[in-house]
Amino acid sequence: MTEPLVYIVDDDDDLREAVLDTLEDAGLPATGFCSANLALPQLNPEWPGVVVSDIRMPGMGGMEFLRAAQDQYPEVPFVMITGHGDVQTAISAMKAGAFDFLEKPTRPEYLVDVVRRALEMRRLQIENSNLKNIVAGGGALKTRLIGRSKVMRALRKEILAVAPLKVDILLLGETGTGKELAAQCIHDLSPGAETQFQTLNCGTLTEDKWLTEIEARLGGADGGVLFLDELEALPEPLQLRLLALIEVRGIDGPRIIASLQTDPSQLIADGRLRADLFYRINVAQISLPPLTERENDLFVLLEFFIRDAVARHRLKLPEITQEMLKPLRAHTWPGNVRELRNVAEKMVIGLPLSLSAGTSDAKAPFGTEDSYDDAMARFEKAMLRYALMQAGGRKGIAAESLGIPRKRLYLRLKALGLD
Incomplete structure (x- = not known):
């Protein structure tokens, strides 16, 4: 029997079965639980899956379930299902470590997309953890x-x-x-x-x-x-x-x-x-x-650093085009591998690289004194402001241009103090 990659935790039998059917149809093995108390003992740090949990349940609620799992298995991604227009609870769930949230009723294709992204992040986490264990044990040089x-x-x-x-x-x-x-x-x-x-x-x-x-x-x-x-x-x-x-x-x-x-x-x-x-x-x-004498190691290292950053920041893999790689080939890399690692971080976060041939990396627009969390928040604010400006302030059009549900845009605006 295939190990389930998704645990669906919801006391609503009909909704739980509908979600299970959607995931099974998408080729994602899943199993359901009617309560968080039954699901929590099934989690373990090596499980490569993701939890999709309702927030409002009798007994142990979704938020209590999330916090209990975070204490024991902080790497396991949680996708929270919210209803009743409970915006504040959804924001609290994201702050508590949830990967994402879904609003009832959820479009099947959006549910599958969110779960696939969470599973990819989990795969990268496990891959990164295995590599760290090899390194810590003095494994292969x-x-x-x-x-x-x-x-x-x-x-x-x-x-x-x-x-x-x-x-x-x-x-x-x-x-x-x-x-x-x-x-x-x-x-x-x-x-x-x-x-x-x-x-x-x-x-x-x-x-x-x-x-x-x-x-x-x-x-x-x-x-x-x-x-x-x-x-x-x-x-x-x-x-x-x-x-x-x-x-x-x-x-x-x-x-x-x-x-x-x-x-x-x-x-x-x-x-x-x-x-x-x-x-x-x-x-x-x-x-x-130096990096310039290492033949094609540049792109081997770039892929490694990108995957490492994706796992650490819990973000999705960025789309890398040949056009983006051109300035990397021509760059002289005065900061060598350390500089390349920073470039990979910027690619994952979504910050501009501003590289040019024969010069060192230009200063990031948000200032080198920023932490990654601050830089990400400021970049997201700038992106949301730009989308709203292009849409003439109409949030529905802005959400569509960003490729996210309108409710998600409202929540991000509120979380960033832009509402």
Whole structure:
């Protein structure tokens, strides 16, 4: 028997059977429950399905059911069915974590569309969770340092070679190439993977912080890895003190992995890096390639970041056209993989990219100080205002142009304070 992908929870027998028939006709296996008390024990964090629940039910109501499920299984999507013109309850359900809501009576095609979108989001969540479990367990290196290019295959081979050895390592690479991720991979693939991985940005270290941030950690006897990011940013007097501490570090002291963004010979010539410190740490040297040297990895990474953002933000996959990809091919990517991740976030959220060949990404119109939630809310407000303006203030026409039910437009306007 096929595992049901949809649980229909409604005390109205006729409505529950009608919804089940609609979903079965659409090829979506579903099962029904007459109460939330019966449905709640059937949920589990690995179930790949979605719950469609009425809000008003005897006993445990839909809102109580949603909150109970959110406490135990927060990733399971809920689609709430509302009637009686209960706008405020529907808004509360969305704020409580519901994926969407349906108003009685619901058009069958709209019901199927909402459920399919919720199932796609759930599939991406599970896929993302599985990937994170692989990563957390120090699984296959290619699932962490993603890429099919020759340079990435060579990088993974180098990391696998040095990870088991208790030697200090110097990572070279431009900003955004993933130096901290590489250091974490080295730690996780080493025999001491259960020990602590600590990161320090040398640009933030001062004389006052030196004792607590460096001496205490280097003097410890619990092994692990101390990752010193942007070593060239450490003031020269502190570089000398670091060298002295490394020299007297015990056999059980932490392994040092340091990173540089610039060619070390140039840094030494400019007086920004002590030669003796460089030679002491540079037992093994690994270079992380910039994105422009990674052949077709750009689009492999873009797809991965888009799917990751979709799962995290609970949004649908954006439509990507060849026209949208053209400026990405010509871009020089000064921010490398980090910049590409931000581009994927903007694609999923719906923010303009404003990329042009040979330049860095232009500032987002909503300001870099905005959180993603704030940026999304401001973008949605702008979109709704534009739709209403184009429709001459007529909400029915605006809802039709946006492809959403009129009731949904009213709710979004109210939720955003635009009513």
